[in-house]
Amino acid sequence: MKSKLILVEGLPGSGKSTTARLIHDILIENGVNAELYMEGNLDHPADYEGVAYFTVEEFESLLARSGGLGNTFQDRVLVKNGRYLLPYIKIKTELGDKFSEDLLAEICQKDIYELPLELNIQVIAESWAGFAEKAETENKVYVFECCFIQNPVTVGMVKYGAPVEVSIKYVKKLGDAVKYLDPLLVYVKQEDIERSFRKAVGERPEDWLKGFIHYYTSQGYGAEKGLSGLDGTIEVLKARQQLEYKILEQLTMPVSILDNTKFNLESHRESLRKVIMGENAIEGNMQ
Template structure:
């Protein structure tokens, strides 16, 4: 039997992904397994990019000319990649304590890997997943990696929410990732919430105001939401409903071990019992 090397946790915002990802990690550790958990926002994500911008060579040179006084800092922290450069701007600020003024960071952010054109994003993300899969397969280590939200949510956030790509493009994006990780014998746990409106309202009430304002703006002022003329909380819920439909379709097409986990009641004890069975 193929060894399981990867567990994927997916679901809409507020469905309980973070809590369940941690719970999966705890259950496996209790079983004596070696586990690596990468949650949303991890700056060292092995298969995704967080707070990283991509510039092709010409645009990188323009950036350096525009911000000549930061040329040395930017050049020394950029990594050559695919005839261009990756700039880990969030790490520079948050981990390495590099003082970059807001206007420079804003400029760099405009080329974040989740802000660039769809085709470029797909290429960079797909290559990152390939590197991750090869790396795991090349080690004798029997560690299980757990990813929260980067397998379905992030591609659809880019493809549907931001760029309003066709269903086919979005489906193919995720199916390509699934082909890349096939040899890792992944398990997908999709956390389902019956009432998307209730779930989103709950997330809004529990999280900082900046989160909900940013989220609503992101979901309604570009891509699919903008094309449909959706606005506010109600409009955001409509985009989320469309995302859920697409995620359900993708779930049905995926050729991997997968579980649809109901979490509408947020009953942690029940969830834990279900997960213990799933992970046996």
């Protein structure tokens, strides 16, 4: 197939995780060398998950305060364009109690997705460009779940309450970075956002919901609108979907919007197969 990158997007509870896995399975069944990266993958080749950003001075200060972990941090840090990028969640997972909670909390504040928005955009866009340069030479199709639109919109609109144009420009910047991979975007939608999200809430841990509500209502767009609780979170999600639709309209890559409201595994799989294997026109193309 022509595309080397398939992007799967949609709101929480829309079915994007299932969709991403189905796409990967379809590619493998058709003899395509494919690699799937789900949300939260600490080894994501384009995005950053659980990675902290430091200047050289900040990193040297961290080493001086890290005791026996200093050598580990120095061995594991990645230096790009004078930036020191530390995969702290991977290190914490590997070391357990040897990595103190106090030190973890301190480093968390330097997470790439806690950076000021303009710096976050710069760091993430550079990473996507580096990924694209490598992927262009490979005989492989990458499938990414939710980091292309979701992360820019979440940090831009939800976290910082940035103007719509800022989030649109952020996503288009990532799109420009990967354009030579001939990307295809599959957007999974639900007609009833409230119903699908409440269903997702019932399937996930309570701590996840508490963290989600806090993130969506205590800052940025939610705080500006005075929203709170589960109902307020759903209102933010509705606004987020409207922004994502605007983004889809402005992308130059092929976009397929699949309505997953009445989910049927076999029919959904068949729709995906036709889209990604090029057997029919892209459904819901918003070019």
